[in-house]
Amino acid sequence: MVPLTIQEEQVHLKKIDKDLKLCLFNQFDNNCSNGIIKAHSVSKELFLRKISRNNKVYNPQMDTIKYKVNMKDIGVNEASVFYGFCNKHDTNLFSDFETGKFTASSSQLLKLGYRALCLEIFKKIKVIKKFSFYKENMDKGKNLLDQYRIQMSSNKEIAFNKNSLIKLEKIQALLHSDIIENTSDKMKHCLITLENPQNILCSSMISPEFNLNLERLQKLDNTTNAKNLFLNSFIFDDIGYVLISWLAEEDEYGKIFSNSIFSESHLINHKLIALILMYTENVFITPSWWDSLPDEKRNHLKKLIEYVEGFESNVTLNIQDHLEALQYLTHKFL
Incomplete structure (x- = not known):
């Protein structure tokens, strides 16, 4: 069979x-x-527009060939977008904080975590579709050994992401009763208040193996058993917040991780910045702040974003003070 060209591959993936x-x-x-x-996984009007310049924000994107981070200038209308809800359900689920006053109620915090979960589900579905495309098409014209390698690699990725998706859909079903009944039994939170509005916003679901004191909390050899955190950085009424949420049934995991952020007062800002940049992809940054940084600071922050291996042994080398990004004020467990 005739192999796909790189251009044909890109056309299919974009489709x-x-x-x-x-x-x-x-x-x-x-x-x-x-x-x-x-x-929008990160609210356009409430959050993104507040850090924008000419209605644009920066989004760190990885050059997969050079493995270097570049800042992409992206409009607030497109930033954080995913096609994961109909108009009715998006409105019904999130209008209490999108159009109402932020009170840090358990319902509002739950829905911020829930939206991060839904983004992760959407991303898993997309990844499975792409690797299914690879499996069906990328071995065309290859020799038998290369075909075998492509098929095995694709099968492995499909199976891994399907296992992850099973777990995520179970969490979604678990949270469904709280969403519908406006209760708050299934999720716990650590709400961190900042001194000023921050320059880094995010919404993501993560599964840290280590807390920020370098203590191992889990092994991710089986994603169906992974424990998860829901991480949001946002601004309401000119007050900056970082919200860490977790399932009530994984309360010990969530509290141990969260407490590791506050164990050394002089490192709290450092750890919060490292947490957001090292663990999340759905990140948006104030362009005017980023452009004002000296090259040394920008390069250091890029290294945090690029950092993927050896976290447990090198995290302390990658945490430095960037008070311009965010400044811790207080926190409470809810």
Whole structure:
């Protein structure tokens, strides 16, 4: 068979990105309306516009060939977008803090964590589709050994992500009753208040193996048993917050991780910045702040974003003070 060209491969992958549109709440309430919309995992009007310059923000993106981070200038209309909800369900789920006052109620905090979860589910579905494409197409014209390698590699990635997706959908089902009944039994939180609005926003679901005191909390050899955190950095009424959430049934894991942030007062800001930049991809940065930094500081922050291996032995070398990014004030467990 004729092998795909690089251009053909990119066209197919972009088509998967463009065509994947679904309502992730449909399985719980199939009464969708007004079509699938551009849902923002980080609120456009409430959060992104506050850190924008000319309605644009920076998003760190990895050059997979050079393995270096570049800052992409992205408009707030496109930043953090995923096609994961219909208009009705996006409005019903998130309007209490999108259009109302932020009170840090358990319901509002739950929904911030829930939106990060739904983004992760959407990303897993997309990754499975892309590796299924690889499996079906990328071995065309290859010799038998290369075909075998491509098939095995694709099968491994598909199986890994399907296992992760099973766990994520179980969490979504677990949180469903709290969402519908407006209760707060299934999720716990650590809400961190900052002295000033911060320059780094995010919304993501992460699964740290180590806390920020370098103590191992879990091994990720089986993703179906992974413990997770939901991480959000946002601004309400000119007050900056970082929210760490976890399942109530994993309360010990969540508290041990969160407490490791505050164990040394002089490292709290350092650890918060490292947590956001080292663990999350769905990150948005104030362009004017980033551009004002000396090259040395920008390069250091890029190293945090690029950092993927040896975390347990080298994290202390990668944590430095960047008070311009965020400044810790207080925290409370909810």
